[in-house]
Amino acid sequence: MNKCLFFSLVRAQFLRLQPFEGPSAIGMLLEDVSPHGLDEADNLVRKKSCEELLKPYGPNQDNVLTYLCGREDSSKLRAQIFCVTKRLLANVDPEVRAAVTRQNGVGSTALDFAALTNKTAVALFLAEVFFILGEDLNGAEDHHGNTLVHLLARRGDGAAAALKALLAVRVNGRGAQQRNSRKQLISTGPANKKGELPVHVAAKLARCQIETLQALHVDRPDCCAARTRAGDLPLHYACQFGRDPSLLVMLLHFDRGAVNARRNDGFTPLHLVAAR
Numbered sequence: 364m365n366k367c368l369f370f371s372l373v374r375a376q377f378l379r380l381q382p383f384e385g386p387s388a389i390g391m392l393l394e395d396v397s398p399h400g401l402d403e404a405d406n407l408v409r410k411k412s413c414e415e416l417l418k419p420y421g422p423n424q425d426n427v428l429t430y431l432c433g434r435e436d437s438s439k440l441r442a443q444i445f446c447v448t449k450r451l452l453a454n455v456d457p458e459v460r461a462a463v464t465r466q467n468g469v470g471s472t473a474l475d476f477a478a479l480t481n482k483t484a485v486a487l488f489l490a491e492v493f494f495i496l497g498e499d500l501n502g503a504e505d506h507h508g509n510t511l512v513h514l515l516a517r518r519g520d521g522a523a524a525a526l527k528a529l530l531a532v533r534v535n536g537r538g539a540q541q542r543n544s545r546k547q548l549i550s551t552g553p554a555n556k557k558g559e560l561p562v563h564v565a566a567k568l569a570r571c572q573i574e575t576l577q578a579l580h581v582d583r584p585d586c587c588a589a590r591t592r593a594g595d596l597p598l599h600y601a602c603q604f605g606r607d608p609s610l611l612v613m614l615l616h617f618d619r620g621a622v623n624a625r626r627n628d629g630f631t632p633l634h635l636v637a638a639r
Contacts, residue, residue: 382494383487384533392445392488395438404442408450416447417462424468432476432485444473444485448492463489464498470505478511478525479518486525490532490549500532500548508555509564516561516575523574530582551582558592566597571610580617587618594626602635 393401408416416427425433428451431444451463466472474493477485490500502511509517515526534546551561562579565572579586587597598614598621605611611632615622625631630638 382491382535384535385531388484388488388491389445391484392441394484396442396445400438401442401446404439404446407443408446411450413454413456413459416451417459419468422468423471426462426465426467428463428473429465429467429471429476432473432482432489433480436480436482436485441482441485445488448489452492460496464493464496472502474500475502475511475514478515478529479522481518481522481525483525483528487528487532490529494548500529501550501553504553504555507557510553510555510561512549512551512553512561513555513559513564516564516572516579517568519565519568519570519572520574523572523578526575527578530578551579551586554589554591558590559595560586560589562586562589562597563591563595563600566600566610566614567604568610569604569606571605571607571613573609573613576610576613576617584617587614587621590626594628596621596624596626596632598622598624598632599626599630599635602632603639 396404411427419426420430428444428447431440431447434440448463452460454460464472464474472493474486474489477489493500500511502514504510512526512530515522515529529549530547530551532548534548554560560579560583562576562583565575565579590596596618598611598618601610601614621632623631
C-alpha cells in the first residue's frame with residue numbers, strides 16, 4: 364500500500380481532527396512503522412481484554428498505556444501505543460476512554476511518561492489526544508504545585524527535545540483571526556507553591572542544561588528576572604546549588620542585572636557563592 368494512503372486511512376479511522384499546527388502527530392508517531400508492523404501491534408492489542416488494558420500494574424499502579432510510555436522508544440513500541448490508545452478511545456464506555464488520560468498512583472499520566480523519557484513523537488501524539496479530550500496540557504500539579512514543564516526542566520537536557528516540541532504546540536486555528544492568535548497550550552508561566560518557574564528548577568541543577576535553559580528563555584524572555592516567594596532569581600539558585608561556571612555565564616547573559624540583585628533576606632548571588 365502507498366505510504367501516504369496508509370497514513371490517510373489511519374487518520375480517518377482514528378481522529379478526524381488535527382487540532383495543532385504543523386505536521387500530523389499521528390504521521391510523526393508512525394513515520395517509520397510499516398503497515399505490517401501496525402497490523403502486528405493491532406493484533407496483539409486485540410487479544411487483550413479491556414480489563415487487562417485497564418488493570419493497574421506494579422507499585423505505581425500503571426495501566427498498560429502509562430507502562431508503554433515509560434519504556435525505551437522504538438517503532439514497535441510506538442505502534443503499540445497507537446493501537447492501545449485507539450482501542451481505548453473506540454470503547455463506548457466513558458470510563459474506559461478516560462483511561463487514556465488517567466493518572467497512575469503517583470499522579471503521572473501517559474503524556475508525562477512520554478515527555479519525561481524524551482519520546483517527542485509519542486508526547487505530541489498524546490498531547491493532541493489529551494487536548495481533544497479536554498485535558499489541561501500543562502498537566503495536573505503535584506503536591507508542590509509543579510507542572511509538567513517544571514518536571515521537564517528538572518530532567519534537564521535529557522528531555523530537552525520533548526520540552527521544545529511541547530512548548531511549540533499551537534492550536535490549529537481555522538479562521539484568520541484564530542491563526543493570528545496562535546494560542547499556546549503548554550506554558551512556562553505557572554509558578555509552583557514556592558513561586559518557582561521552570562527556569563528556577565533548571566538553575567538548581569548541578570550542571571548547566573544549555574538546551575533546556577535556551578528553550579525556557581525563548582518561550583519567556585523575562586524568565587531570568589522572575590523571583591520566587593523568597594525573592595530568589597534563577598541566578599541565586601545557580602550560585603547556591605550549581606557546580607558549573609557556564610551555568611552562571613548563561614544566566615548572566617540572559618539578565619546581567621541579576622548579579623547585584625538581593626533576595627528577601629538581603630543576600631546577593633555573590634553572598635551565596637561566598638557562603639559555600
